[in-house]
Amino acid sequence: MVNLSPAKLVLLAAHYAVEANIPGLTVLATRHGNVLRSDLLLRILLTYLPETLPSSKYVDLIRQIETRSFPDLSDDVVDPSPVEGFTEQEAKKRVRKLKLLPLTAPEGLEEAGLDYEVAASLLLSQTGVREGDLHLVGRDLRGLISPWLFDERRWRKAGSNQESTELCPGWGEVLHWLTIQASKDWKVAVSAFQRWDGPRDADLAGWGSPQLTDDQRAYLEEGYARAALASAYLIPEATLEALDGAYILLSRAATLHNLEPVPPLSSAVSLLPPLTEQIPNELMSARNLLYSRNDLLSTSNPLTAPTDGSVALLQALVLSAHLLSKAGCPCTVRRAAELALLQxxxxxxxxxxxxxxxxxxxxxxxxxxxxxxxxxxxxxxxxxxxxxxWGAAETxxxxxxxxxxxxxxxxxxxxxxxxxxxxxxxxxxxxxxxxxxxDEKTLHDTIYATAMAAYDNSSNPNRHRGGLKKCDEIIKSFPKTFPPSSLSAKKVEALLQATHSLSDYRLVLKQGEPFTPVVLRVHTDPIFIIAKILEQNPKSYTQLHTLLDLGNRMVEAGLTAPKTPSPSQPIPDEASQRALTERRIISLCIDAALSEDDFETAYSYVINRLSTPPLVQIEDNYSWKAALEAGKYRRTSRTTLPTHLGMSSSANVAVRHLEQRIDCLATALRIAPAATLQEILSAFRLAEEELDALVKEEQAKEEEWDAKGDAFRSRSATKYKPPPSASSTRSAQLSNTARHRSTDDDDSTAPMSLFDLSRASMLSAQRNLSALSGLQRAATSLAGTLTSSGRNSPAPARDTDSPRGSLDVGAAMQKQMSNASATSGGSESGGGQQQKRVRKRDQLREAAVGTLVSGVGWLVGATPPPREQRDW
Structure with a gap:
């Protein structure tokens, strides 16, 4: 064993710390504890131990240093080579240059006394700050919160000694932080619950397993599950992604608290499981709505209590919000709770x-x-x-x-x-x-209302386009509900036909607004639209049949019935409505014809349409007014000329017009109510006076013309007697010339029809009536003279055809005509002694009818009867 000075031991320990030589540090701490004190050794580790070194490598050494209980390492050898080359002076100098970190940092003094609220916030202040670090949220909770909760100093008891409950205020702050994240950034909360299984999921860096009692563990797990349910209610977004996150939270709550498992969201959306039976009645109370907004983490909150019922309710709410949002109606979980709980x-x-x-x-x-x-x-x-x-009927x-x-x-x-x-x-x-x-009625009403909505929204009155086409298709798509024979189907069909008829006309009801079909259906007076058609479409009054058909369709569609009937005025039946509508449309056409100076058409409508009373009793205030207006009409230069005069009408257009006016006024008198007769009678009297004046004027002209003709013929017969053939030929030429002149004067432009030819013949006969009468009397007298003188035998052909014979007959007839003219006054007063004179009117009628019959016979190629059988 090498003896090292204290300075070299410190340098060697620092060297081992830099190299992360934990066994060498352990040997030094074991053999030189008097030099390498615990605080010094910890400072060396804190300063020079690499941060990348896993904590599990040096945790045991720190524990040994703290307890001063080291294993027996007497056989281990320490390598002093790193510091052997230093002298004592150099070693001391290097030790003084070591800048060891203090065990208690000065900047931590202020935080040392912070309570659990600030501590929890401080620990999680950087968790989930960046979106790219969401996968690290579980790591932070596992490595920071779980170890912090296992400290006994974080727990305190609440309640009496007999029934005390251990609480962890710091854990409450952690749960509060999770719910805040759900309301601010729900992705952080979802990631936390997904990646962290709660307090039992702790990273103690090899310090062993967490030591918690059963009550503490239950307390922590229940709070964590409650926070998961509360976070689901607090997610503010209504996107499908956010609602998927809410479903993950409730699923995690059920899994962590060992509740009934929740199927995946995709399966739940496809299957739509029945959840009503799983939700207790007490949870569906309206007062529980407050718990979806406040006190979500409170143990008294039934919505966030980790039970099967609360999970089923939250599952139903999340699925409801998901279905609504997917369809296009964004809905949050809290909004779904409001709809379900408030009812x-x-x-x-x-x-x-x-x-x-x-x-x-x-x-x-x-x-x-x-x-x-x-x-x-x-x-x-x-x-x-x-x-x-089960039990759906009772629920x-x-x-x-x-x-x-x-x-x-x-x-x-x-x-x-x-x-x-x-x-x-x-x-x-x-x-x-x-x-x-x-049911049938509801189905019928719904289909009908939808069809009418399509009709009202259409802008084109053509039934083969747009809304009218859709309306028709809707009705015809339900043949059982709307058979073609049903009243509703008939009404819709009549409405479509009436609307389609309007597409043929130019129609503007308001300035700058084109006609739309809905106007017809909601108009209080649909016949007013026909009046607008007549006003805005020239000559449309001639389409009377089309307009009458349009009016009938309006009646069939129920448009003419009062929109708001009163009890005092019952709704008239369809026949009455149809008759009144027909009379009103005819009256409108008469007024339109008069406004366009087409009196002939108006007269035709009055005589042919209004003179016949309707089949049902109606209150008609339109027909007599139209007839009266036609009777008051006076011809102008713009008045349409008649195409033909007719057999019974006067050749004088003015007289004929007055006669037609009188006919119209007579019709008005027949159909008008009694209170209005005075006005019609006044107009009738004025028209008669005008007609009498015209007739007298015409008769005076006729008499003047007859007198001039008689005088001219008398002078011609006395002064010059032409041969019979020449006289006959000239008379025919004069007759033809007069006839052509008369025809050209009446109508110089129109082609002459068969009826016009008859009229011209009648006029010619009227002008020459006096001459014809004299000729007839002369012929009769001549025949009597010949008979009395014995010349009653048949004459030879040469006698009758010779110029002389003709001259004699002509002279006799001329003489007889002169005598007849001289004695005409006496013959009229003679009574029974002379032959009764034929009336001028009868002769005129006979001449006209004879001409008409002969003309028709010639037209069809019939053989004319013998002359003696003709009575004209």
Missing amino acids: DEREQKKGVLSLIRAISMNGPKSDDRYWIKARNEMLWLRDWGAEDG APRGVFGQVKKEFLEVEFLKALLASTRYNLACNIYEESPDRPL
Whole structure:
């Protein structure tokens, strides 16, 4: 054994410490304890021992130094070569240069007296600061907190001597730190619970196993499990990742406290386990909602108590929040607890509507499996799977939608299916399924309301596009609920047909706003829309049949019925509505025709449509007004000319117009109420006065014309007697010329129809009526003279056809005509002595009818009757 001076022993110990030569240090401490005192040796270790050296290498040496009990190392040899070359002076000089660290650092004096609150925070101040160090959170807790808790000085007793409970205030601070991390940075808390199994998971650096009593261990484990459940409630984010972390926390709590194991989240979301039966009734109280916000670590908090019931409740809440967030309705665990514990029906309905809206917007609309899964999840959120478990009928729904009726959920989901055009799936679930979720009436009303919503949201009145097409498809997708013969289906079809009819017209109800179908359905007076059509579409009044059909469709669709009927005014039946609508539309068309100066069309509608009373008794205030307006109409230069005059009408357009006005006023008199007759009678009297004045004027002109004709023919017959053939030819030419002139004066542009030809013949006969009458009397007188003179035998052909014979007959007829003119006044007053004169009107009618019959016969190629059989 080599004798070394104290200075060289200190240098050798420092050298061994630098080299981490623990056996050499142990030998020096054993043999030279009088020089290498405990404090000196510890300072050497603290200063020169490498930090990378595992603590397990030198823990035994420190324990031996503290207890001064070293093993027997008499046979071990110390190598003094590192310090043999130093002289005593050099060794002392080097010892003085050693800067050994003190065992008690000056900067630690202030922290030496800190209590457990600051101590716990100080120990964990750097834990989880950087996101990349999350995997080290478990190491810090295992190496810092667990050894610190095993110190007996961290524990104190509470309560009486008989029933005392050991408490660890420092452990409470650790749990508080964990919950704070959950609310601030939930990833740190989740990592801590994942990587640290609690106080029993301690890194004592080889100092042995933790020494705790059973009560202490139970106290620590229960607090740790409670902190895990509390941290799940405190996670503030509603992301799927955060909710996955909350599910990890409750799963760890169940595992650490030996509770019923919790299935993985993926399995739970797929299977949707029934959890209602596992949750005690006392946990579902509304007053427990306060415990989800305050006193989460309190032993009196039932929500965070590590029991199977609290774990099942938290599992249901986390799954509910996860399903809602996945669908597109972000929801935290605490929000799910509010919905489930408060049981506020209004808030739950808002949540249902938000969920269904998110399902419709975010998912693949064409995937039926997606919709089926979404429906199952929605129903699970109502009762947490109670229908799948035993005793479902006796258990009230407890889910986040527990206060919402199942019918409400099904109705809203059906609306979403129809809005997303999943008609076949909706029909399979709600109409063809054996256990139909909705009764017939509710199903009918829901489908009808959804179809009308699609109709109201459409912007195009074409039934083959947009919302109208969707409305039609919705109704036809449920043939059992809406058979074609049902009243509802007929109403919808009539509404679609009426709306589609409007697509053919230009229609603007408000300035700058195009017509939309919803206006038709909600308008208090849909016939007003037809009035707008007539106003904005020229000549549309000529489409009376189309407009009447549109009105009938409005009646069938129920649009004309009062929107808010009163008890004093019952709703009229459909027949009355149809009759009144028809009369009103006809009246509107009459007014439109008059506004466009088409009196002929208005007159036709009045005579053909309004003169016949309706089959049902209605209060009609439209027809008589329209007829009255037509009767008041006066011709202008813009008035549309008639296409034909007709057989019974006057050739004078003005007279004919007044006659038509009187007809309209007569119709108004027949259909108007008694209180309005005075106004109509006044208009009627004025029209008659105008007609009488025109007729008198026309008769005066006719008499003047007849007188001029008679005088002209008398002078011509006396002055010049042409041959019969020439006279006949010239008369025919004059007749043709007069006829053409008359026709050209009446209508110089329109082609002459068969009826116009008859009218022209009538006018020609009217102008030459006096000459025809005189000719007839002359012929009769001549025939009598010939008979009395014995010349009643048949004459030879040469006599009748010779110019002389013709001249004699013509002279006789002319003479007879002169005599007839001179004695016309006496013949009229003679009564029974002379032949009764044929009335001018009858002769005119006979001439017109004869011309018409001959013309029609010529047109069809019929053989004319013999001359003696003709009575005209």
